[in-house]
Amino acid sequence: MYNIKKLNSISPVYHGILPDSDYTVSSEVENPDAIMVRSANMHDMPIGDNLLCVGRAGAGVNNIPLDAMAEHGVVVFNSPGANANAVKELVLAALLLASRKIADGIQWCKGLTPGELSVEKQVEAGKKQFIGPELAGKTLGVIGLGAIGLQVANAGVALGMNVLGYDPYISVDNAWRLSRSVTHAMSMDEVIEKSDYITLHVPLVDSNRNMIDAGTLSRMKNTAALLNFSRGGLVNVPDVKEALENGQLRVYVTDFPEEALIGAKGVILTPHLGASTPESEDNCVRMIARQMNDFIKYGSIVNSVNYPSCPLGKPTMPRITILHKNVPKVIGAITQIISGEGLNIENMVNQSRGAYAYTVLDVDAKPSSLTREKLQALETVYRTRLLMP
Secondary structure: OEEEEEOOOOOHHHHHOOOOOOEEEEOOOOOOOEEEEOOOOOOOOOOOOOOOEEEEOOOOOOOOOHHHHHHOOOEEEOOOOOOHHHHHHHHHHHHHHHHHOHHHHHHHHHOOOOOOOOHHHHHHHHHHHHOOOOOOOOEEEEEOOOHHHHHHHHHHHHOOOEEEEEOOOOOHHHHHHOOOOOEEOOOHHHHHHHOOEEEEOOOOOHHHOOOEOHHHHHOOOOOOEEEEOOOHHHEOHHHHHHHHHOOOOOEEEEOOOOHHHOOOOOEEEOOOOOOOOHHHHHHHHHHHHHHHHHHHHHOOEOOEOOOOOEOOOOOOOOEEEEEEEOOOOHHHHHHHHHHHOOOOEEEEEEEEEOOEEEEEEEEOOOOOHHHHHHHHHOOOEEEEEEEOO
16 A cells, blocks of 8 residues: 655546555655645655655646655656647637737726727727737747647647747657648757747756847847747846837747736736646646556656656566666676575666666566665665565
8 A cells, every 4th residue: 555645736537547445645644655746845845765756747847856856766757748738729829919919908998988989989999009910921930849849830830820840859759740841940040030929848957047038039030929838937037028128029928927027018927827727637647647656566667857767567577676876887786686696687677867777677586675675775776676566
């Protein structure tokens, strides 16, 4: 029986994947074996000795201390692509908001009152101020062609837009799913300089923090619209405000409000609605529930953000899983202990990711507790587990 702690309100769809016979899932759990989280900040939380994994019901993991978890032998999962359709739909709405002055028009209509002119006549006289261009025939630049950017690019084609896509790290699967009508840009500068609408779909890492700054903005068309539904830190807010003030940028639409943007000229804000659909929340929870179940029971790792991918099926013989440092001589030390105990390794997998690695051994007999103690005692090892068929 495993205990899973919920740090946020979580869709109950996990019940179909994490059966009550095997799991207790509650916000009241003490010393959990696993944690489900959405937005709760885990950076100051103690990491319990029992904790095996954390499942983030969403893509971003800024609220989780990834290295600290890894060094305690805790695998962190997220749910990439589970909210892709929800975010894509909001980006399409943002394209229209950036074009047709819809938000301004709605606000103007709230102030209409019968007077010298009827409401109908006021509308006919005032609507000219909200004229905006159509999307068809315009150039949409998509920076990042992951699960969301891919769908946005294909939707832009369906809207009759000329779509430029840029992603030097696009996966083979996503490349196959991308519309042939999407033009492959050779650089981000090409997207920046040619696009009427630019939408960002990249993760926030140190290398692309403030990737949209004064220099980038100076190369955009002064009629361009910038959309950010990825992460707020990708954009240098003071530089964007200055570009809007001096006419270098027409409009900035973002799902990440901050104080400096409230009431700013040319800014349209939505309150972090990207994944706020019941379908998206259900998809995220289903994905992390499957990943956590497969890791806890089989040792399989899929969609981890701190350990390497290592998809595995159910064990058919005793399985030893080892989370460890990615340094020389670890494998030799592990296999020496196994062979010294008279065990034969039937299957072995070793994968690494940065500073961390994962080794899985299927052996011909159940290892003794002494064997497991020797493995755990290696200074390069974070955690060992024994999984039985």
